[in-house]
Amino acid sequence: MQNLELRKRNEEFIREMKEYDPTFFDELKKGQAPEFFVLSCSDSRVSPSVVTQMPLGHMFVHRNIANQISIEDESFSASLSYALRHLNVKVIVIKGHTDCGGVKAAWSGNNEEELRGWIGKVRKSLPDHNLLKDVSMDELTRENVLSQVKHLQQHPIYKKYGQGVQMIGCLFHVESGELERVYPL
Ligand SMILES: [Zn+2]
Incomplete structure (x- = not known):
């Protein structure tokens, strides 16, 4: 059933895109030059390109639980490096959200082995x-975004290649859809 839904929605997507612009996929095939590098939580309600109505090709996105940045995280470091050195993104967006399960788990002392x-x-x-x-x-989800802003500022790849690239921290409100800017104010 789910499989059928994915296929149906994908067919719908292709039809809509071609209706909007018959050359859409020919353009997409030429490559990507996104302006934004976005770090977002993995939460299914906060998809960055959906909540900003950004078409394909404009956002290079890295996602993990509670939108964390740490120097030891090779996956994030690779995304950051690629975004800055090869895609030459103009803006880095760190996007947290209200009602974040990762933040709640951390605050409530969750100690599940696999999540620890x-x-x-x-x-x-x-x-x-x-x-x-x-x-x-x-407030905690806001603090979490601000911490990641600090982590990014201290990240060696950002320090080396991110100078002059605008950085924005924001909080997506799942209860209203608003994207609130929390850095810089
Ligand atoms: Zn979350």
Whole structure:
């Protein structure tokens, strides 16, 4: 059933794109030159190109749980390097979102074996739970974005190749659809 839905939606997509521009796929085939490199959470409700209505070819996207940046993460480092050195993106967008399960898990002390390592990284991006107990989940997701802005500023690949590239931190509100800018204010 799901498989059929994927196929049906894909056929619909092809039809709509060709209706919009008969040469759409010929253009796509020529290559990509996206202006944006976006880091987003993997959450199924926050797809960056969907919430900004950005057509294919404009956003190079890296996603992981709770949109984390760490120097040891080879997958992110590779995406960042490719985006800066080969795609020459103009803007880096770090996009968190409200009601983030990764942030919630970190804050509530989730200790599942398979998640422990990653959620531990998320926890380090949040204020100290022992010092700050009365904080809203929205505020925590905002803090998480700001931490990733700092992590990016300290990332060796960014330091080497990202000078002059605009950086934006934002928070997608799943309850309203609004994309709130949190950095720079
Ligand atoms: Zn999330």
